């Protein structure tokens with residue numbers, strides 16, 4: 001090891017020794033690979049395989065249909081919603097789990113337009129969408145706009161305040177940009193949307209479980225997110241939908257499936273929505289995935305495991321990674337596109353780099369797993385529950401070796 005490498009390796013050791021979340025890693029099934037792709041698919045919590053086995057063998061295999069009541073299958077969407085709620089700053093009774101993020105974007109946006117109604121000067125018929133959004137949100141917003149007779153207005157988050165007016169019905173924003181890792185100003189943008197009389201819909205895929213969101217505190221109207229990234233629910237685990245308590249009686253779902261009926265087993269021809277967040281349910285929940293997610297969320301029950309502790313460690317990890325990259329990577333070979341300012345940084349670092357696809361392939365061969373985003377971005381996600389400072393130093397060192 002060279003002298004700077006030795007110095008950074010010693011610092012990493014000290015930071016790991018002082019890390020109060022270090023012990024949480026043992027609750028995950030991991031090997032000696034440096035796993036920096038938890039912003040795409042979280043690692044496997046050790047409690048999940050046993051729980052899934054029980055759900056399959058005993059609950060399904062032995063209790064069979066009795067499990068809808070006796071194993072709590074029927075109420076799982078709202079029960080698990082209440083487990084996610086404190087992680088995103090929401091009181092109980094406002095979140096249901098189910099369907100994919102994409103489907104929940106659709107439900108939330110159409111319902112938002114329906115709730116927005118008229119302004120003094122006519123119908124609110126414009127949906128503002130983050131032009132830099134993860135593509136699925138943009139595709140679905142375009143379809144939601146066509147179906148509701150709205151115009152779609154794609155603008156960057158910075159341009160949102162200037163784009164708002166008395167025609168704006170709803171604004172769909174990503175809390176953290178999936179490509180650059182930029183954290184957007186949820187309180188400020190939500191307040192601006194409200195000042196224009198519109199509804200704010202937030203996609204929390206890259207923030208829930210990584211940093212405080214404060215849904216209730218900041219008066220967010222509707223929100224949604226996936227559970228397979230920082231919540232470690234597993235591949236394709238169900239997403240969630242937040243409907244603020246005081247909006248629930250007006251939430252008119254565009255997908256009014258029988259699970260959201262006031263009396264689902266009444267089998268009535270006429271639809272009558274259930275009270276509360278249950279209105280966000282659609283059809284039969286995906287029990288195997290949902291109960292795997294429920295087991296995964298138990299990691300958050302540990303002593304000292306809180307979103308605040310996770311955020312503090314996340315910022316320390318990304319700071320240290322940027323420092324190691326600056327020390328190890330030849331200048332000009334990789335440039336960070338992630339904000340330096342903590343107030344604008346999520347839990348990932350994105351480096352723009354020539355031949356990024358090939359570089360990531362070689363990093364993975366060397367035991368450092370991040371991902372590549374077209375056309376030239378190396379993306380590294382930092383999940384504080386299982387990533388340590390030694391991992392960070394090693395990842396940057398291997399990257400430096402490859403780029404020299």
Ligand SMILES: Cc1ncc(COP(=O)(O)O)c(C=O)c1O
Nearest residue numbers: 100101102134136178203205226
């Ligand atoms: C911001 C954001 N929204 C949505 C999705 C994906 O949606 P879905 O869960 O429906 O595949 C992702 C996936 O990475 C994402 O990053």
